Amino acid sequence: MSTQHPIVRPGAQVHFGVFFQGVNHTTIWSDPESGSQTEFASFERVARTAERGLFDAFFLGEGLRLRESRGLLHDLDVVGRPDAITQLAALAAVTERIGLVATQNTTYNDPADLARRLQSLDVLSGGRAAWNVVTTDNAWTGANFRRGGYLDHADRYERAAAVLATARRIWDAFPDAGTPGTVARVTASAADLRTPLDAVIDPTTPRSPQGHPVIFQAGDSPAGRDFAAANADVIFSAHGSVLTDALDFAADVRRRVVAAGRPEDDLKIFPGTSIIVGDTPDEAEERARWVRTQQVTPATALSIVGNIWGEDLSAYDPDGPLPAHDPVVEELGGERGSATTGARTREIAQRWRAIAETEGLSIRQLVIRNSGERGFVGTPGSVAEDLTRWVRTGAVDGFNISPWIVPSGLDDIVDRVVPELQERGAYRTAYEGTTLREHVGLREPLPWRTERRDEPRESGARAGAGQEGEAAESAA
């Protein structure tokens, strides 16, 4: 990786989270060494390993339905993992410090229910919970919820802001500990969407040691980035492979954070990535090649390319060339379940064809090559150098690592990469706090600061702090 980028944060430390997608083909479940997607023991072992490695967080994505393209399911996708909040509550009982991040979508959930369940996790875990706020990029999730009514992109973010603002008011409406008085009622933000939000809600759960659950956000469009800039503590991005791309993303996001009236370091950047190490660079490369080959079966390769071309390519030869014709759709549509929704398919096809022709690659080889751009491969020392450089050039604050095998996939990172980082003074040697907010290095919850700036807060009267809701809504 390039060394030309200036070090702007010389003492900055690397932070880690471990991330599991809801349904995915990143984890190689077919390997004989692999544990079960459904058994608690798999996740307990990973969480304990991550805590031994002093990770900030254990983070569950959410995929409530198998992914599909034109009726064909992705062949490697697995489901069956218990609900994220329930799973994290169980993990809270067998861990002590590590943060617990639950992805929950705002399109198909209601704020009173979400606020109560997330705050319960926060209280039960002693202030270790976070909510990864997503809008969900596909209609089939809605079908699972029997909601139908998939919202337009802009409406989804408008609803997300209203749901989050309402949840925050519910959290703050509970009286401070030791404050006598009745619980204040919350009028939810009205949002003129298909699911009305304008109910009156009674808060039912007290605050935790960290006040509110920490807010993560995953969404990459300009609207998604603005939503994070106005509302989130951590942005979970897909920009975790190429340093120049990560630096561009960081500069863009920080501009948006400042425009939202916040200090630029207020939103922490944690991209998803993967780490594969070996004793020598060659051994690491060989392992990485094997992992990618397992992750990209012939059917997966055809399905990924079929998404771009907008048609069923399952009859194509995965060991043959890309289709000779152009994609039949102009843009990647929302129903395809991809964070690249809206991307111009013909531009992608042109780029892929040029690579395939120059390097002489088949369909499957091309997809394997592309997936190789997702992460860090090398010796423990060289990977530690790269990760430290990413943090100290200001590209990221930390990384959400997706293990390629469960439950042993973090062992090398905790036992070999973390010590290398610690030797470089680039990683904590003990947890300094007890809450997730402290691990990540966050300030107090955003609404408390907004409220204090705008009007002095009276004890027990956080309910109806309308400015935060309005700011969030106008920024969405």
Ligand SMILES: Cc1cc2nc3c(=O)[nH]c(=O)nc-3n(C[C@H](O)[C@H](O)[C@H](O)COP(=O)(O)O)c2cc1C
């Ligand atoms: C890195 C990343 C991770 C995501 N993880 C999830 C997830 O676990 N569950 C989900 O429903 N959506 C997830 N999403 C999708 C977002 O919810 C969002 O719907 C999608 O990215 C479209 O919004 P955008 O155009 O702002 O990116 C993720 C998006 C990104 C970029």
